[in-house]
Amino acid sequence: xxxxxxxxxxxxxxxxxxIWMDTVLSPIVSVGLYLGVFGVVATGRTIGELPYVTFIYxxxxxxxxxNSSFSNPAFALIIAKNVGNIIDLQIVPIPAWRIGIAYAxxxxxxxxxxxxxxxxxxxxxxxxxxxxxxxxFILGLFMTGLxxxxxxxxxxxLAKSFETLTFMTTFIMQPMIFxxxxxxxxxxxxxxxxxxxxxxxxxxxxxxxxxTLTGYSDFNPALSATAIVLCAIIFFIAMQVIASRKIRx
Amino acid sequence: MLPLTVKQVTKIFKNQSGATFKALDSxxxxxxxxxxxxxxxxxxxxxxxxxxxxxxxxxPDQGSVEIFGVNVATQxxxxxxxxxxxxxxxxxxxxxxxxxxxYYFGGMxxxxxxxxxxxxxxxxxxxxxxxxxxxxxxxxxxxxxxxxMIAKAxxxxxxxxxxxxxxxxxxxxxxxxxxxxxxxxxEEGTTVLFTTHxxxxxxxxxxxxxxxxxxxxxxxxxxxxxxxxxxxNSIHFELFDPAAPVLVGAIAVxxxxxxxxxxxxxxxxAITAHYGTNLKSIRSEAASLEHIFxxxxxxxx
Numbered sequence: 001x002x003x004x005x006x007x008x009x010x011x012x013x014x015x016x017x018x019i020w021m022d023t024v025l026s027p028i029v030s031v032g033l034y035l036g037v038f039g040v041v042a043t044g045r046t047i048g049e050l051p052y053v054t055f056i057y058x059x060x061x062x063x064x065x066x067n068s069s070f071s072n073p074a075f076a077l078i079i080a081k082n083v084g085n086i087i088d089l090q091i092v093p094i095p096a097w098r099i100g101i102a103y104a105x106x107x108x109x110x111x112x113x114x115x116x117x118x119x120x121x122x123x124x125x126x127x128x129x130x131x132x133x134x135x136x137f138i139l140g141l142f143m144t145g146l147x148x149x150x151x152x153x154x155x156x157x158l159a160k161s162f163e164t165l166t167f168m169t170t171f172i173m174q175p176m177i178f179x180x181x182x183x184x185x186x187x188x189x190x191x192x193x194x195x196x197x198x199x200x201x202x203x204x205x206x207x208x209x210x211x212t213l214t215g216y217s218d219f220n221p222a223l224s225a226t227a228i229v230l231c232a233i234i235f236f237i238a239m240q241v242i243a244s245r246k247i248r249x
Numbered sequence: 250m251l252p253l254t255v256k257q258v259t260k261i262f263k264n265q266s267g268a269t270f271k272a273l274d275s276x277x278x279x280x281x282x283x284x285x286x287x288x289x290x291x292x293x294x295x296x297x298x299x300x301x302x303x304x305x306x307x308x309p310d311q312g313s314v315e316i317f318g319v320n321v322a323t324q325x326x327x328x329x330x331x332x333x334x335x336x337x338x339x340x341x342x343x344x345x346x347x348x349x350x351x352y353y354f355g356g357m358x359x360x361x362x363x364x365x366x367x368x369x370x371x372x373x374x375x376x377x378x379x380x381x382x383x384x385x386x387x388x389x390x391x392x393x394x395x396x397x398m399i400a401k402a403x404x405x406x407x408x409x410x411x412x413x414x415x416x417x418x419x420x421x422x423x424x425x426x427x428x429x430x431x432x433x434x435x436e437e438g439t440t441v442l443f444t445t446h447x448x449x450x451x452x453x454x455x456x457x458x459x460x461x462x463x464x465x466x467x468x469x470x471x472x473x474x475x476x477x478x479x480x481x482n483s484i485h486f487e488l489f490d491p492a493a494p495v496l497v498g499a500i501a502v503x504x505x506x507x508x509x510x511x512x513x514x515x516x517x518x519a520i521t522a523h524y525g526t527n528l529k530s531i532r533s534e535a536a537s538l539e540h541i542f543x544x545x546x547x548x549x550x
């Protein structure tokens with residue numbers, strides 16, 4: 001990584017570190033609340049042999065990774081547009097594709113940071129929880145973090161205002177996250193929803209990360225991994241095209 | 250190799266109704282090394298568009314921009330590396346400290362970590378911000394923020410420094426400091442391009458100027474040559490009642506009138522005869538840049 005790109009990456013990491021209560025702690029509190037509620041409501045329930053709380057815990061961790069990596073570049077870019085310091089990106093001698101990658105890597109860093117803190121704080125309270133496939137978990141985490149970091153860059157560059165970005169987040173990202181099988185196995189949905197869910201790219205991230213964490217999956221994890229790689233390639237191309245166009249006034 | 254060569258640049262924009270207009274129309278500009286160059290023009294003349302094209306923020310529809318022979322459109326990053334840009338608006342990472350703003354921005358221009366801290370200390374001293382290194386950028390006064398913007402632009406030691414209205418909204422003392430810095434950078438070999446609304450500033454600082462209006466260059470050259478050209482060719486006069494019928498050939502320039510000079514004695518006599526006691530003052534002296542500017546743009550600042 002060149003000095004130029006590294007400095008941009010480091011600046012974006014520093015940005016989320018400066019507001020860690022919002023960027024790191026807040027998602028963990030949300031996970032704690034979900035676990036508190038579902039832990040009480042679904043005591044004794046299992047999904048296959050997996051305690052339900054452990055099932056949703058893995059899904060919530062995947063949600064943290066997706067949300068954190070998506071939000072970091074999307075909101076950093078829209079704030080830069082609003083404040084006006086997007087001009088910094090326009091005048092510095094860094095090609096648009098490297099700017100996109102620096103933002104996506106910073107997003108990945110935030111998602112890993114949040115995940116590690118979340119695991120350190122909450123994993124002790126989850127029954128029968130361990131990372132079953134640690135190598136695959138790291139790979140899945142890397143792909144998911146980068147994938148949604150790149151999508152965040154795309155949304156951040158495309159959104160013209162905070163309202164547009166909030167609209168995109170509320171009406172596109174959030175429904176897709178909740179329909180991705182975080183709280184239930186997609187296979188238990190009635191037809192045609194169980195099939196439609198397979199076309200939700202987020203389902204594959206949740207499914208793969210859950211499989212690597214708990215060993216449980218409701219869809220072939222290898223196919224989910226393939227879907228993630230395909231999505232990452234698509235988001236990468238979209239990021240390069242959009243960043244190149246939008247970086248110029 | 251010239252620091253800046255703008256050749257026949259045209260930039261076309263679409264307005265909200267879909268109609269197109271030329272923000273810049275076949276504009277050509279060149280700057281000599283180590284000089285201070287003023288880009289002047291009324292609001293909407295096309296100055297910012299030209300700055301954006303030179304900075305690589307926009308691409309021209311026609312023509313080319315070269316920074317030290319490097320084409321901005323085809324070798325964008327190489328060209329940007331040679332530039333330092335101080336935008337007109339005060340914009341920065343408000344959550345970061347002054348030192349952090351400079352640290353990351355310097356890095357984004359490739360200044361190595363090993364030398365970045367020393368350079369930051371130097372520019373902070375140069376701009377009188379050494380006591381503010383740890384202060385959050387958002388807590389700085391307007392003048393200090395302006396200085397920080399300049400510090401950001403000079404940290405990587407650009408060969409061509411672009412200042413877009415650097416003294417807008419700053420007090421007299423800071424303006425003097427900025428002028429001093431610009432002069433010093435110029436003496437050290439940095440070529441400086443700046444835009445300003447303060448024509449007095451351009452007069453004091455610039456070696457050469459280009460006046461643009463409605464997207465076209467209307468005058469360019471060394472300031473002294475332009476002043477000589479205008480002062481040798483016109484008589485200035487003021488009237489008690491400016492609404493009086495205007496002498497044929499005279500034009501209003503601000504609160505004054507200007508009359509093309511052919512023969513000093515004959516022309517003075519003609520003006521005196523036409524206006525009589527309505528004549529408040531009359532002179533033929535070196536034209537100020539403001540007069541030249543107003544005459545050429547036929548506009549008001």
